Each structure stands twice: as structure tokens, then as C-alpha cells.
Amino acid sequence: KMAGVGNTNFDCLEIKTRSIEQTLLPLIKQISSLVEQHGSAGSLRPSAVARVGQAVNLAVERFVTVGETIADDYPEVRQGMYEACKEARQAGGAIEHICEETDEEVLPDRTTLIRASRCLLGAITRVLLLADIVVVKQLLLAKDKVSHSLDRLESVNNFTEFVKAFSQFGAEMVELAHLTGDRQNDLKDERRRAQMAAARQVLERSTMMLLTSSKTCLRHPECSSARENRDTVFCQMRRA
Incomplete structure (x- = not known):
């Protein structure tokens, strides 16, 4: 089962492949830990929270760069991929900004962090699912080529x-x-x-x-x- 931040359930997305799940799980774990630590007893020091926020945003930036490359190469998913990458980048930036604002006396609203985290995970999941569509299309194209070759062999x-x-x-x-x-x-x-x-x-x-x-x-x-x-x-x- 894939439980998301703030009890967001990702089972409804019907993630059917291990590669998508394995990409999402570490990010879900990292962000969930950040949310749980935020304002709790024994929470991370503000400097550590800021570093985690920067690390999340950097990972998101690398991730969406790959997504945008896929969008450039495959017109059938281009618009949806660009939109999902844009949302992921915005959410990653928001998480970094929220974490940077953390100090010993003033804690940003935990709800804001949860909302940004949900947006990020949702956008990244869409990027992964669109990338998976590309993989399936490549497989179907290869299958069609074999079918055409069978027709040729038969004749x-x-x-x-x-x-x-x-x-x-x-x-x-x-x-x-x-x-x-x-x-x-x-x-x-x-x-x-x-x-x-x-x-x-x-x-x-x-x-x-x-x-x-x-x-x-x-x-x-x-x-x-x-x-x-x-x-x-x-x-x-x-x-x-």
C-alpha cells in the first residue's frame, strides 16, 4: 500500500509497475518525515529542515528535467508532461521556501507544508504515469512492427x-x-x-x-x- 503525506492514499492511482512505485516511495518517505518532524517534539533544527527542503527541491529539479526531455521527444504526452513538470517544480520550490522560513520561534503552518507536499507527489506521479504511457506505446509499436513482418512473411x-x-x-x-x-x-x-x-x-x-x-x-x-x-x-x- 502506498500511503501519502497527510494520509493521502495513492492506491487510487492504480500504480501497476515497480519502477514507478520505487521512484515514489523514497520521496513519500522523505516528505512524510519532514511533515512529521515539523513542529513535533525532538524535531529537526531549522538549519537541518532548510537543508532537507533544498534537497527535495534539487531532486525535483533533476526529476522534471528528465520529464521535460521525454516531453520534447514524444508529442503525444508533451502538453500533459509539461504541465505536470511545471506543477512539480512549483511545489518543490514552495517546500524549499517553507523550510527556509522555519526558525526556533516561528513555525510555518503545517497545513501549508502538507498541501505543497501533496501537490508535489501528485505532479510527480503524473509525470511517472505519462512516462509509463511512452513505454507502453513503444512496446505496442514494436508489436505492430512484428505483426507487419508476419504479414510480409506469409505472402x-x-x-x-x-x-x-x-x-x-x-x-x-x-x-x-x-x-x-x-x-x-x-x-x-x-x-x-x-x-x-x-x-x-x-x-x-x-x-x-x-x-x-x-x-x-x-x-x-x-x-x-x-x-x-x-x-x-x-x-x-x-x-x-
Whole structure:
């Protein structure tokens, strides 16, 4: 469970990947500690609070710089990413300012710190989710390339065309295997991870079967069983 600052619950965001969760948790912990220490017995010295505020803002600045680079490269998430980065930067600056104002006698309103922290975590979560959309789009693009290559392989009529098409298909399968492997490892849901693993296994096993059955079909175009075997492999790969 991901509990946020001031009992803000982040479960409603349906964070499905380990990478997003692992990025958020340290920040949530750091800010939660800052809020809990703020004005409590045995709290941090004002100079220490100011340093924590500066560290949070510096980390946010590095983070949003990466987010803005993603926005520059991917128009489909650009506007949302820029807006989320802007909000995160403003909230990080607000937290640093609040922490700098802390002194031995006058403590800023704890509610103001909580509000800024919630804004920061919400904005950073949106940046991460938008970055995740980019990853998913890359995976879907790789899947579409493999699908197109399968269509091309299915339509070839001679060995020269087949070798060329299969070479391209192989390179695209390597890319798809890399992306789906990373995604499988990143998914939190065990059922989805198992589904991804099963599909990857079918594709890997079927690739060699596709090579063998296609060669046989090209050598014996008159043989209906050879064509049926090849068509079965194509069907399995498309389902996967």
C-alpha cells in the first residue's frame, strides 16, 4: 500500500509497475518525515529542515528535467508532461521556501507544508504515469512492427524474399523480446506477469517453428499439410 503525506492514499492511482512505485516511495518517505518532524517534539533544527527542503527541491529539479526531455521527444504526452513538470517544480520550490522560513520561534503552518507536499507527489506521479504511457506505446509499436513482418512473411513466394523478410522479422522480434521482458519484470500484478511470460514463450518457441514450416512450404508449395502447419504457426504467433 502506498500511503501519502497527510494520509493521502495513492492506491487510487492504480500504480501497476515497480519502477514507478520505487521512484515514489523514497520521496513519500522523505516528505512524510519532514511533515512529521515539523513542529513535533525532538524535531529537526531549522538549519537541518532548510537543508532537507533544498534537497527535495534539487531532486525535483533533476526529476522534471528528465520529464521535460521525454516531453520534447514524444508529442503525444508533451502538453500533459509539461504541465505536470511545471506543477512539480512549483511545489518543490514552495517546500524549499517553507523550510527556509522555519526558525526556533516561528513555525510555518503545517497545513501549508502538507498541501505543497501533496501537490508535489501528485505532479510527480503524473509525470511517472505519462512516462509509463511512452513505454507502453513503444512496446505496442514494436508489436505492430512484428505483426507487419508476419504479414510480409506469409505472402512471400520464393526463398530470396523469405530470407530478407525473415531477417527483418528476427531483428524486430529481438526488440519486442527486450521490451516485453523489461515490462514483465516491472509489472506488480503476478497474473499479468504470468500472461506476459506465457505470450513471450509462445513467440520464442514459434519463431523456430515458423522458420522450419515456411521453408517446407516454399519447397513443397503443392503440399496442403505443409501449408496448414505453417498457417497454424502464424495463427499462434498472432494470438500471442
